Amino acid sequence: MIVYEFKVKGKEKQYQAIDEAIRTSQFIQNKCLRYWMDNKDSKVDKYALNKYCAVLAAEFPFADELNSMARQSAAERCWSAIARFYDNCKKKVKGKKGFPKFKKNCRSVEYKSTGWKLTLNRKSITFSDKKGIGTLKLKGTYDLNYYDIKQIKRVRLVRRADGYYAQFAIDADARIETQPSHQLVGIDLGLKYFIADNKGNVEPSPQFYRKSEKQLNRANRKKSKKFSQEKKKAHARQSNNYHKARNRYARKHLRVSRQRKEYCKRLAYSVIQSNDLVAYVRRSRCRRLDLNVKGLVRNPQLAKSISDAGWSTFREWLEYFGQKYGKVTVAVPPHNTSQNCSNCGEKVQKSLSTRTHVCPHCGYVEDRDINAAINILRRGLSTVGHTGTYATGDLPSWAIGCGLSSNGESVNVESPRL
Template structure:
């Protein structure tokens, strides 16, 4: 399954119709969640049947395509099933009880409710929301695929416009020649990655470089905000919404820079090696450190891991996630534990006099653990599904790890 994304062009009334469809999808999703909370033994098919009840009760819900309503119900069931799985795993952390959605940004259609033009450069939505025909702007060519291979179509709203995503059922695997190379990767803040061969890649720090402009745009937005209007539940001024959109566009640019950097670096690593061992970092727990939260979020470690696993699956390379415990403390030469603080950037072993950069030493330990794991378990070191497998279905925020840009 691969995802192709196009920017859509239309008129203002069509954009308003897309917004209305997104609000309706959010309404159905929340209603299905409430139905599950108020009734016992509610399953996935019960939520699908409940969509017909909502369509009969609310005229605006009936205007949305029937399969789009079912897709909204499936989103609710996805959150419910994840909650059930977390409860069965007996994890001590939060179980992730499903929450009501406040700001959905997408609506998803299945096999009906839309039709591509003959040239496949435009798409027409035929439900009663009045979206109509939208032009598709992009470099991909959908003529290579049969219409039956397109399993989902999603309309996504972002700060810089509206996009259409096509989920195409096709085998994305590509045969690649073996390189007879293996590598271990240590993720860090000073260096984004340091590998076991001694190579380092400096951290780009996209957010830090744009922080001054972001703060300036945020101040301009705040000056146009009226607390009195919010208290009276009156819509903010047009100037406020324009400033908010400019601020959101700057954040979107930083996010795209980080994603493109992680994708290109992951592609380079996969093409150069047959086996890649990397740290199985708990990023969600690491960002709780208030001193390093901003730098960790700016690094984009999890995004890099997603692309690494996706490209590994696509090109038939082995990717192994290794628990990061003591990889920086242990000596890669003799194996003895050498305690050091986070500020100590050089590994000096008093037992064997081995001296190396802290991150290089950790990457060698990661490679050793990765090689010891391969051939014994036959699965990913974390025991969970890899990110590429989870990303086969489109995520609820309109992003997907399978989206490849033409550049």
């Protein structure tokens, strides 16, 4: 499954219609969640939620205006959150189990096989439901003529700070045969260096957020000055100047996010093309020995730097390109990879501020991250025979779900060239 993304162009009334469709999808999703919460004893499943969409369409005229399969797609979003909660409970995940929450700011609406139609040249798309979206022009460099219409399984309209986008989920094999490079690499993720490999090569952290922080803070102050507490207390709409300032602030954040994503994509592509096997530290939200990115972000001293690094994004792109080009990616647990000596194997305790590994047992001296990368590669090679079953712990991101993500981002596919 691959996802192509295009920017859509239309009139202001069409954009308002898209917003109305997004609000309707959010309404149906929240109504399905309430229906599940009120009928837990009757064992409500995803099929019952799909049937409940027809009840909502009969009760609310604005819900009936949305395409029937778009309503079912909203119900499926609700069920995916419920199923994730049940799965965490069965696995006895420590801490919060992720109880489904009501959506407040949805940014997308998803259509299945009906409710839309592409033009003959496939440069425009027409939505035929009663929301009045109409025909939208598609702006992008990808060509949909290579694929049959039946291969397009989903179409999603996404609202972002700089406009509206259309995403096409296409059932196609993205694998490409490449010549082997006969190279192996182990990489360690860090803050001083974004990645360091076992050969001593390092890639500096770009720190896109840090470099744009002054501009972001300035835009945030301008936005706050235009916010009226009186209107908030009166539940009145804020001024147009406030919403303009808010949009400018959101655009700056969107630019930083795209910079980080593009950097991670290019670096992951380079690593995959240069090596036949890539060993890296796995990360998860629940396993004790995994690199717990979510837990590390709670550290007030490191939260901003960790979020700015984009470790999870890099890992997702690494796994995607590995699957696409037929390369082996091995996720290993990070336990003691930076503490153990890569030369003699003895454990050398050191704090996070100690950036040089000095072994008192064998006298080996190396950068902390490079020492960890050597351990990661060695551990990856010791389990490489089990990568087919992913016995080392994690399924790669491409195997977990190749569809469109709930927030409108196409995390498992190549970003659009706009």
